[in-house]
Amino acid sequence: MPLWGPLLLPWVMACVLAFMDGRRAWVAWLGIASLAASLVCTALLLPQAWSGHPPEFVTGDWPVGVGIRLRADPLSIVYTLVSTAVLLGTLVYEHVAGGITSRSFPSLVVFLGAGLTGVFFTSDAFNFYVFFELAMTAAFALASYGEKARNLRAAFTFVVVNLMGSTLFLTAVVMLYLTTGTLDMQSIVAWGQAGAPYALDVPGTLLLCAFGVKLGFFPFHFWAPAVYRDAGPTVAALLAGALANIGSYGLLRFGADVMPQVLERARPLLEILGASSILYGSVLALSRRDTREVLAYASITQAGLIIAALGLGGREGLAAAVALALAGSVDKTALFLAQDRGGERARRAYSVAAFSTAGVPPTAGFWSKAWLLRAALERGHTWLAGLVVLASILSLLALFRAYQREQWLREGAALHRGTGAVVFALSLALVATGLWPEPLLRAGRDAIAGLGVLP
Amino acid sequence: MNLIASLVVGLLFACGVRMVLERELVRVACGTVLITNSSVLLILAGSFAERGEAVNVPQGYPVTDPVLQSLALTAIVIGFAVSALLLTLVHRTQRAHGSLRTDRLVEAEMKRVHDTEKEGP
């Protein structure tokens, strides 16, 4: 499978779908099929990405730097796989849950998929920005889906706050270019090793803040509870499950790969930010009555864990960040989709995803938290290990309080076979990874090993 | 020139932020436009120092960095598209809430939050 396959497929299909009325069943299925096909195409890239020479090309065969380089190392591939899978699940859910109510929904979801794939594949800072904007704009357009007053309110908050984040990111990319004279990530790496030692700190700071907005960690998260609560459940799943991946991926890519020396200097800061997000999210989730708000704060905790893992640094810490992001992405999607309905199926899926979020085995979330704990103990950061334990306990309490309030009391409006299948598949993936963690562990380890510039 | 350009960037940004922090939807939209403008200015400010010539010059002359120009163009277009979306969103939001003020949005949000709190056990 050539590298352009998984990128081109959703892109072209999104254009084609834009012409069609997404409320028709076959259009929705076409969208589903194109996401599924691009998932398969990405999976076909796995052997190449793991071969030690990740597939890459430069657009138009121009010299590197002049043309745009695209590259799929293991980190890109695992992020693409998980994000596309999440999008696929969400689209299927929305379609079978009662039909899509907006003409452009499938097309926008597939655009979001194309944007995310592009973000994960590109090896050029400005191209990253463009794909990032593609994903963001599709998300902006999706945010108001449902078009009730609360959805519009959520969309407005989301757009305005995230526009600030995008501006910060654009500024950072431009500063990178002005300072290093190139946009190609590998060349920036080379410049960083040879050039002035502190010159990349300013763009690095801006990148941290920009991705902080996307990922939603303290103190950049204030938009998240409102948006996750007031947007439709499917949209919330898309935003929390797929779009937030940009944040963690961007931090990993720019932090660990492009500017490792800046990451090294930022580590104390990241640990502080991570710790405060963990505490803030866990404590606030406790008293919330609205399940979606509980989930929003739980995702802030999750973001904090990722940041703390980055702050730990080293291969183990970064790999833990990857595992946390991947498991968290599936968790959040399953939670947001399952909390919308009642009935046995939703109950089961919710509890599995909640256990995963709290880090209770045998789920994927357990392994990711275990990794963080391991990295923290290895580095001798006992306080962080304690914090992870505390966060686990508090999220267990908060999520299951919400569970008992919502799931056990509400009758009716149960998940039917189709929607049940989606949440079942998501929770099955979580449990299967929990029982056989090797894929997750290898994904995390090799994704970081593929970055190659770390000590 | 660096100083002047970055002063203007800062000024535009500050004005933009001041507008976004206004209590009214239209001004919020205006603010984002100003902010976009400031970042485009920053992009091209990188080439002020070179005092280059326009395109189509014989080899050897300094040229305004074409990559910066194309970055600026891309940023302008993306900013334009997103702002158009934002404008429609402003329209829909004010129609749904019957007000142009952001505090009304907050009130509606708070009302929902408190309603959920009340109905819970």
Place this chain on the structure above:
Amino acid sequence: MRSFVPPLSRMLLWPSLIIALSFWLKGGGEVGGGFPAGALAGLAVLLQYVVTGREQTRRYVVVRYAAPLAGVGLLLVVGTAFLPVLAGYTPVSLFPRPGQPGMGAGAFHLHTALIFEGGLMLIVFGLVVTVIDRFALSTANQGDEGP
């Protein structure tokens, strides 16, 4: 009172479109390109909306199908960028390739970039016209949904 503005604006439409086209065609050589071309064409139609109103303007086919036109534009752009991959080239390979002889005279060059720019033009035109059309539509049936 019959104003001279509507006929004048109708007269202005075609020259504006032609200038837009010329922006498009000479984009490769001189200042211009697909984006300004699309924006200019959009502006020309916008003027019609302002002066003659929505109903009158929608008589033009281009205006009625502006949104699908944008889709076509994107297909053109994506197609130009990615179709060469089927022949074994890397994505975004434009023809003639470097080293191959170019064709064209003066500012005008025959190049696949032209199709690319054409797509750009259609997309921008589509966006501008659609947004203004929807705005005009909403103004026509103004009604509050209430809070």
Place this chain on the structure above:
Amino acid sequence: MPVLVLPILLSLACAPLAYFAGRWRPGAAAWVGAACAVAALAALCWELTLGPARLVLPWAPTWGLSLEFTRDGLSGLYAAMALSVGALVVLYSRAYMPHHLAEEGRPARDEVRFQVLMLSFMAAMVLLVTVDDLLLLFIALDLTTIVSYLLIGFDRDDPESRAAALLSLVLTGATSVVFFAGAMALGLQYGTFSLPLVFERAATQPASTGALVCLAVGALGKSAQVPFHFWLPRAMAAPTPVSSYLHSAAMVAAGVFLLQRLYPLFEPAVAVRDGLLAIGFLSMTVGSLMALVADPFKRVLAYSTIAQYGYALVLVALGSEGAPLYVAAHAPCKAALFLTVGAITQVTGKKKLSEVSGLRHSLPVLAGASAVGAAGLAALPLTVGFFKDEVFFHALVEKGPLFMAAGLVGAGLTLAYTLRLWWGLFGGPRQDVPAAPRLLVAPVVVLAASVLVGGLLPGLLVAPSRAAAAASMVHGGASSLELAYHLDARAENLLALGAWALGAALFATRLTWTPMLTRVLEGTSKVGPAHGYRVLLHQLDRLSTWLHEKEVRDLRDRVASVLVPTGLLGMTVLWVTPLRDRFIAGSVGWADVTLVMALAFASAAALATLRARNHLVLVMLISCVGFSLAMVFAFAAAPDVALTSVLVETTFTLLFAGLLALLPDRRLERAQKEAQQPRGRDRISAGIAGASAFLLSWSALSHLQADRVGTQTVKLAEAAHSPNVVAAVLTDFRGLDTVGEMSVVLAALLGVTSLLKLKGKG
């Protein structure tokens, strides 16, 4: 070697088989599940005759993990206990659950779910006792937590049941996470999670105290020991079969089992073991005293369980060989009593001691069987319980008189509350109730019979107890445990006699001390850990609510919360790094005058926007800024950008005007009037944002790289057949950016069309 898997596989198969049987006929689930459990038990017994063995299966090589199982005396004893009591309880629930479900108003097919959960719990328990790896131990431990949560909360319509389930989940979950932290620390310390290797390495390098304390906390939480004991009485809200299984032979046993399994780690850590000893005695006291006054029968039994596992903890902490025997002997007695009170509740509908009496006339078989169970619990001779106290006293005798006295009091209290319970149920004035269904009574009889057999033929117990004791010893040394009746005046026998006397005396005088003890215990419960937990939770809730009320909710503050930290952070970075020394002002020549003037225009227009009240004026000023910037771009020799920016500004101004035309005039006017009352903090936020934008841009511009990719593109433009380098960059070199950008435009267009629908299509 693969033979080892057979009992595990069989116990794992129970739940799915029962599920499918239940799909066919709800009643079949229990029988199939029990049969499967018995088969697993048979396989286990057969295998135990083959001697110890280990099984290692590859699992997650990235972390060096493998699935490791062991077959030794300890795992055999606990697995046999879990399987046999499990099978009996499942059969019991066949008779119990339909009635219970009918009372709760739930469909009869929910019984299948219940049986499946019970059998899953059994499987988790079997896994827990057979795995031989620290991580796997934790995983199995949490599996039991999860299933027990679902089981305790089985009556989901009952708020008490839900609260109890959540409490047990949080408490046992929290303590097991702590256990996990300890396990992880040990795994890192020894470089492996495999227990034999860990023990081997621990012999030369003792485990850190912190890790051991973490492990112990996990075990104490599971075994419901002070200060984590309070979840157990609450968990009695569960259906009785759950209590009789989880809270006698399975879940609470898991904690003590963990300590036994990991004993080689604890042996050198005398301080930790002393702590465990103290906790054991404390739990014994607290549990026994509470059991003396509790009124609901299940609570009496729950407190008794706390106390009994206190004994077991003492034995483990002392390193006694009798600990496995103690747990094994306690299980059937306690299960029999739980099943008895369940049957009584079902027959009479009563749940408290004060509400029933004299049932021996109506339920003679139950009375007899439960008398045997009670005798076992109280350690009377001829029951297996006698030996559990014998090993207990034996261990204490070695420690000295103080311990002996404590043990005597504890055993005396046990007899007292057991008598109180049995007499309260079956003694006293006669009450007539309908007979209990046979299936409710039969398991009790079977358990009582096993209690008697163990008591009459102690020789049968010696071999398994020794094997179990040997498995938890450090060097795999042989155990010298002896079980027999000795009719002489040895210290153990004297202690037992003393305990009986004390118990009988306490029971005889119960009316005099009960009210006082009740008052004392009520008083202490106000400062106990249960109260602490409640207060902690309440305070956390208050903190959470308070924070939420304080949290940023205004859109303005949400925006500011992004920009202000960014600005401050950016300025801090500039301040603390050597970047602060490098700001280049740059030169301004005559050629730049036009540029500067255009910039000045833009700034003036931008400043004027802040003063503009009228929306139209505002929009015009914004476009002024845009046009001035276009002028800047033109003077900066970027004609393409200038052209585009002029056209975009024009379009945008018109769109803005269109938007204003859309908005209702009244609303606009009101908004105009109300606008521009900026709060102080908005001004400050804008100031910080602007200042940081200025400084950061200046810093970036001062670090300008002269040799940029741009120069290369100029050289390559000819090859791209495009004299206009910018066009070449846009369409060719960075064509992918442009494609993406156009997709952004289309996505925005899709958003616009879905927000403003055409009439008739929306």
